[in-house]
Amino acid sequence: MQTIKRDLVIIGGGPAGLAAAVSARKSGLDDILLIERDRILGGILNQCIHDGFGLHTFKEALTGPEYAQRFINEFQSLGIEAMLETIVLSLDKDRALTVSSKKGFLKIQAGAVILAMGCRERTAGAISLPGTRPSGVYTAGAAQNFVNLQNIMIGKHIVILGSGDIGLIMARRMTLEGAKVEAVFELLPTPSGLARNVQQCLNDYNIPLFLSTSVFELHGKDRLTGVTVATVDERFQMIPETRRFVPCDTLLLSVGLIPENELSLNAGVRLEPATSGASVDDQFMTSSPGIFSCGNVLHVHDLVDHVSEEAALVGRSVVDFLSGRTLSTLPARIPMVTGKDVRYVLPQNISGKEDVTLSLRVTRPMRNASVLVTDRGRKVARKKLIRLHPAEMIRIKVKAKDIETAEKLEVSVQ
Amino acid sequence: MENQYDVIVIGAGVVGNAIARELSKTCVSIAVIEKELDVSMGTSSRNSGVIHSGIHYKPGTLRATLNVLGNSLMADLCQDLKVKIDYIGKLTVAQDEEEVKSLYMLKDQGETNGVPGLAILDPDAMGKIQPNVGGIKALHSPSTGIICPYSFTIALAENAHANGCRFYLGHEVTSIQKKDGRFEIEAGGKKLTSRILINSAGLYSAEICRMLGINEYTIYPCRGEYLILDKRLKGALNLLVYPAPHVGKAGLGIHLTNTVSGNILIGPSNEYRQDPEDYACTADIMARLRKEGHILLPELKTTDFIRSFSGLRPKQTPPEIGGFKDFVIESREDVKGFINLVGIESPGLTSSPAIALMIRDMVEKLLPLTPKTDFNGRRSGMAGHFHELSDEEKADLVAQNPDYGEVVCRCEQITKKEVLDAIENPLGVRTINSIKYRSRAMMGRCQGGFCLPRIVQILEKEFGYRPEDYLLKNRTSPLFFGKMRQDIK
Numbered sequence: 001m002q003t004i005k006r007d008l009v010i011i012g013g014g015p016a017g018l019a020a021a022v023s024a025r026k027s028g029l030d031d032i033l034l035i036e037r038d039r040i041l042g043g044i045l046n047q048c049i050h051d052g053f054g055l056h057t058f059k060e061a062l063t064g065p066e067y068a069q070r071f072i073n074e075f076q077s078l079g080i081e082a083m084l085e086t087i088v089l090s091l092d093k094d095r096a097l098t099v100s101s102k103k104g105f106l107k108i109q110a111g112a113v114i115l116a117m118g119c120r121e122r123t124a125g126a127i128s129l130p131g132t133r134p135s136g137v138y139t140a141g142a143a144q145n146f147v148n149l150q151n152i153m154i155g156k157h158i159v160i161l162g163s164g165d166i167g168l169i170m171a172r173r174m175t176l177e178g179a180k181v182e183a184v185f186e187l188l189p190t191p192s193g194l195a196r197n198v199q200q201c202l203n204d205y206n207i208p209l210f211l212s213t214s215v216f217e218l219h220g221k222d223r224l225t226g227v228t229v230a231t232v233d234e235r236f237q238m239i240p241e242t243r244r245f246v247p248c249d250t251l252l253l254s255v256g257l258i259p260e261n262e263l264s265l266n267a268g269v270r271l272e273p274a275t276s277g278a279s280v281d282d283q284f285m286t287s288s289p290g291i292f293s294c295g296n297v298l299h300v301h302d303l304v305d306h307v308s309e310e311a312a313l314v315g316r317s318v319v320d321f322l323s324g325r326t327l328s329t330l331p332a333r334i335p336m337v338t339g340k341d342v343r344y345v346l347p348q349n350i351s352g353k354e355d356v357t358l359s360l361r362v363t364r365p366m367r368n369a370s371v372l373v374t375d376r377g378r379k380v381a382r383k384k385l386i387r388l389h390p391a392e393m394i395r396i397k398v399k400a401k402d403i404e405t406a407e408k409l410e411v412s413v414q
Numbered sequence: 415m416e417n418q419y420d421v422i423v424i425g426a427g428v429v430g431n432a433i434a435r436e437l438s439k440t441c442v443s444i445a446v447i448e449k450e451l452d453v454s455m456g457t458s459s460r461n462s463g464v465i466h467s468g469i470h471y472k473p474g475t476l477r478a479t480l481n482v483l484g485n486s487l488m489a490d491l492c493q494d495l496k497v498k499i500d501y502i503g504k505l506t507v508a509q510d511e512e513e514v515k516s517l518y519m520l521k522d523q524g525e526t527n528g529v530p531g532l533a534i535l536d537p538d539a540m541g542k543i544q545p546n547v548g549g550i551k552a553l554h555s556p557s558t559g560i561i562c563p564y565s566f567t568i569a570l571a572e573n574a575h576a577n578g579c580r581f582y583l584g585h586e587v588t589s590i591q592k593k594d595g596r597f598e599i600e601a602g603g604k605k606l607t608s609r610i611l612i613n614s615a616g617l618y619s620a621e622i623c624r625m626l627g628i629n630e631y632t633i634y635p636c637r638g639e640y641l642i643l644d645k646r647l648k649g650a651l652n653l654l655v656y657p658a659p660h661v662g663k664a665g666l667g668i669h670l671t672n673t674v675s676g677n678i679l680i681g682p683s684n685e686y687r688q689d690p691e692d693y694a695c696t697a698d699i700m701a702r703l704r705k706e707g708h709i710l711l712p713e714l715k716t717t718d719f720i721r722s723f724s725g726l727r728p729k730q731t732p733p734e735i736g737g738f739k740d741f742v743i744e745s746r747e748d749v750k751g752f753i754n755l756v757g758i759e760s761p762g763l764t765s766s767p768a769i770a771l772m773i774r775d776m777v778e779k780l781l782p783l784t785p786k787t788d789f790n791g792r793r794s795g796m797a798g799h800f801h802e803l804s805d806e807e808k809a810d811l812v813a814q815n816p817d818y819g820e821v822v823c824r825c826e827q828i829t830k831k832e833v834l835d836a837i838e839n840p841l842g843v844r845t846i847n848s849i850k851y852r853s854r855a856m857m858g859r860c861q862g863g864f865c866l867p868r869i870v871q872i873l874e875k876e877f878g879y880r881p882e883d884y885l886l887k888n889r890t891s892p893l894f895f896g897k898m899r900q901d902i903k
Contacts, residue, residue: 001805001806037821085820089801089821098805100808100819100821101820102816102817102819102820103812103816104809104813105805105809105812105819120860120863121863123721123860123863125642125721125722125861126717126719126859126861128700128719128722130694130695130696130700130722131694131695132693132694133695134891135885135886135887135892136893141863142862142864142866146870146894147898150867150870150871151897151899152881152896152897152898153881153894153895153896153897153898154893154894155895156895177898217694217697221691222886222888222890222891223890223891249895258717265646
């Protein structure tokens with residue numbers, strides 16, 4: 001089998017991989033290879049034909065493919081090498097990859113690797129949905145592929161379980177295509193998707209959203225004929241007297257995204273239970289030296305703009321790593337821990353030698369509160385927010401001069 | 415003559431297909447009639463996939479004899495059919511002295527049945543085979559194996575088909591008459607006739623009997639639910655580990671079962687149902703299986719459950735009696751030429767090759783059987799999957815056919831060539847489930863979220879499918895409702 005060498009191999013040609021490649025090239029790195037399993041670059045953005053992308057990055061509302069195209073154009077004008085229709089079969093901790101394509105098998109030895117594989121959707125099996133196994137049950141993202149890329153009508157009477165952003169977007173999309181979206185049911189007492197999507201995709205189309213309500217049984221031996229729904233108590237237990245049957249021919253699931261880290265595990269990358277993504281330092285390097293992670297494979301984002309920004313930083317970090325410049329900051333000695341009302345914070349370890357932007361999510365919706373970063377009780381940074389919601393990632397800057405002597409940083413909401 | 419056969423088999427499950435393949439070694443003309451669009455759609459594909467050793471059955475019963483013989487025939491048969499089989503062995507574990515007694519009883523019973531290699535192990539020896547097994551003694555049965563039950567059933571059908579057996583899939587038998595020494599069978603709007611009729615209709619076997627005025631059998635469908643675990647846990651179990659049987663306990667108990675594909679199953683439950691096709695999974699049992707799973711496999715995480723399924727076994731004993739009855743395998747005197755199989759539940763999968771030999775003998779008493787000189791019992795292709803090959807073998811195959819280089823199902827690493835082979839299967843079945851059962855695409859942790867859209871695209875681009883042509887499993891389970899809007903030409 002043929003073996004080639006590259007300074008940097010990026011796995012995944014979606015928004016994270018593209019932005020990381022462009023940034024690494026602009027930081028002076030020549031020898032870059034991006035590997036993408038699809039026929040075209042752009043990743044999941046290709047099927048996101050609604051608008052609202054790029055408000056932060058480009059100050060305008062673009063569709064998914066338009067947003068991707070801006071990065072693809074830049075990627076191509078910089079002459080960066082991409083292998084399309086190529087899948088990475090394995091990656092080890094020494095950054096040796098095996099890839100497969102119609103041209104055959106190839107081994108690649110990389111100086112550094114950026115993991116940018118994105119995420120996959122949770123399925124009916126993953127949430128152990130009881131009942132029959134009929135046709136007409138799709139994850140929202142797969143349904144979006146059929147509808148937007150293949151022009152296929154997936155159903156006429158639709159129920160959506162889960163109020164994740166893709167589910168909300170699909171509620172509007174199916175309504176515009178003439179289907180009747182009966183309702184969206186959400187197990188949690190608050191929507192999982194962005195507030196703007198609840199307004200623009202449900203409220204504007206009079207699609208009801210039932211919170212603290214879930215689907216408890218699928219009906220229909222062949223095609224789906226309906227679902228049993230019921231309200232849940234505060235411990236998420238079904239309240240039996242609220243059970244009711246909702247007729248429908250299609251159920252879309254928008255019940256969560258899981259970072260696609262199977263390759264990372266084989267490369268010895270340590271994962272964080274809270275994010276299902278890698279544990280990283282402030283250079284976004286994982287526990288396996290020379291292997292970096294960014295985008296939805298690291299933690300699920302709600303805005304692609306943040307993915308691009310994070311990936312750009314990783315592109316620069318990799319160049320620093322390859323040139324040996326980051327060595328002085330290693331190891332990242334300050335652990336980050338979550339305090340009151342914080343579900344996760346990233347990066348998980350920082351060096352304290354550079355300014356760093358923390359990304360975090362809260363555990364519940366709150367109003368007029370502050371995110372506080374402290375070192376053994378001493379305030380290091382604070383950000384006041386009017387609205388805090390689990391669906392919306394919060395970012396907060398911490399300055400190097402404030403944490404030089406820090407031992408452990410805690411992030412909490414006060 | 416068209417639609418006229420020497421032998422017709424009703425039911426394309428593992429037993430029906432094994433019989434058809436066995437008879438396809440001879441010069442008789444054979445057809446298999448099946449109401450579903452594919453073979454292996456009932457009990458045969460919905461079980462643990464265990465090739466039993468034969469320790470559990472009373473000496474002298476058909477279940478004991480056919481199980482032990484079937485087990486011994488499996489290795490060669492699987493090699494010929496290119497089906498993966500793995501004799502991983504089984505430990506039946508005793509927790510107290512009372513259970514130890516039942517182990518010795520099982521060992522004696524197994525040895526009387528002719529089960530090879532049985533041994534009672536102490537904890538030291540148990541730990542060497544499988545670390546962290548609790549219990550004070552265990553019975554080791556090395557001839558217990560695992561197999562993919564639908565791969566095996568499909569392979570039997572395809573090989574029977576290659577040797578001249580005709581399959582009428584999607585043809586439900588609605589009436590049977592015996593006229594002038596021939597059976598006239600109406601199925602799916604067709605009239606078929608045969609000299610010999612073999613009833614291997616499984617859950618519907620009693621119903622087929624009644625069409626011929628035989629009213630002495632009743633089938634009580636009994637459902638078992640299973641959970642399928644992520645392959646991440648592959649390697650957690652070296653072999654099967656079952657609890658020792660308890661007096662008064664119905665089934666073999668909920669346990670973990672390895673599969674040849676590397677997933678672990680938790681199950682089965684044991685619950686009588688009215689409807690022979692009630693394949694639902696229930697909230698209560700799923701919760702119970704999850705709980706048991708966490709006890710049996712401490713490293714199990716909530717994200718490791720990838721799917722649930724259930725199967726129904728055709729029991730002959732009603733719920734109030736429980737337990738087991740022996741297989742009914744008979745050549746009827748009252749209806750000459752009618753060979754009847756009723757209540758072939760566990761160990762039906764293991765016994766199937768032996769049942770086929772027994773049926774062949776029964777047929778031979780009714781009809782002279784001359785061996786077919788050009789019978790070819792070997793299937794082409796590979797046992798297992800492309801991704802299991804060595805790097806060198808893979809590179810060779812991709813060089814021969816680039817479709818091996820394109821991975822369609824990323825979770826199971828199934829290539830486009832394997833998906834195309836599944837689509838173009840010899841039986842001509844083309845449901846989404848038939849592609850799934852043959853290729854393993856869509857069986858991984860994303861459950862087709864990634865590859866179903868790609869398989870839909872392949873069927874459209876390379877096989878001219880329109881949205882309304884896609885079926886999940888039968889004619890009334892469409893995937894889609896047409897196009898969103900007309901294509902712009």
